[in-house]
Amino acid sequence: MVFRQQAANQEIIKGADRTLVALVKEENADDMLALTHRLVAPKSTICADENPAYDGLAFHYDLCRVNHSQEYCSIDGTTNNLAESFFARFRRMIMGVYHKMGNNYMMHYANETAWREDFRYQSDKDKFDNVLKRCLKARPSRDLTGYWQGNKKPTAKFGLESLCLEASNNNQYLAVA
Numbered sequence: 001m002v003f004r005q006q007a008a009n010q011e012i013i014k015g016a017d018r019t020l021v022a023l024v025k026e027e028n029a030d031d032m033l034a035l036t037h038r039l040v041a042p043k044s045t046i047c048a049d050e051n052p053a054y055d056g057l058a059f060h061y062d063l064c065r066v067n068h069s070q071e072y073c074s075i076d077g078t079t080n081n082l083a084e085s086f087f088a089r090f091r092r093m094i095m096g097v098y099h100k101m102g103n104n105y106m107m108h109y110a111n112e113t114a115w116r117e118d119f120r121y122q123s124d125k126d127k128f129d130n131v132l133k134r135c136l137k138a139r140p141s142r143d144l145t146g147y148w149q150g151n152k153k154p155t156a157k158f159g160l161e162s163l164c165l166e167a168s169n170n171n172q173y174l175a176v177a
Helices: 029-039 052-059 081-098 103-118 124-137
Strands: 002-006 016-021 045-048 062-065
Touching: 002 029, 002 081, 016 081, 016 103, 029 052, 045 052, 052 062, 081 103
Parallel strands: 045 062
Antiparallel strands: 002 016
């Protein structure tokens, strides 16, 4: 599941400027509602496809829909291309870079893809500075340290448990559209 915030100034940044991902086993109404309440600010506009899992969001958010079996984009301009572009890049990374990916480490790969999407317009120096700051602030990962000594990640986490939000980030909501 991907949540993408459309950039406020589309002349500078085309598309999204913030991406949050969560791992779900399937698109169902309970997971969608719980994740959306956790990650999206109240009264935000959400663009989704025709999947019935998103029906419950209409009571809490301004929900715009596009039916892909009938149209690419609705008459009023509603599209979910921000999510579709993320998944297209993610699939391409799986095929071209990673080749094989298990569920146990999928959130690490998805978070890397989200970071690449969010910082794709930055200079190499800015990207390097961002990664260096994050590395210097982060503690050693329990998922990745001691791998050769038998410390394998036991199982994938799904839904709200899969979120990897930074503790230092007080504003964990995507902004109101």
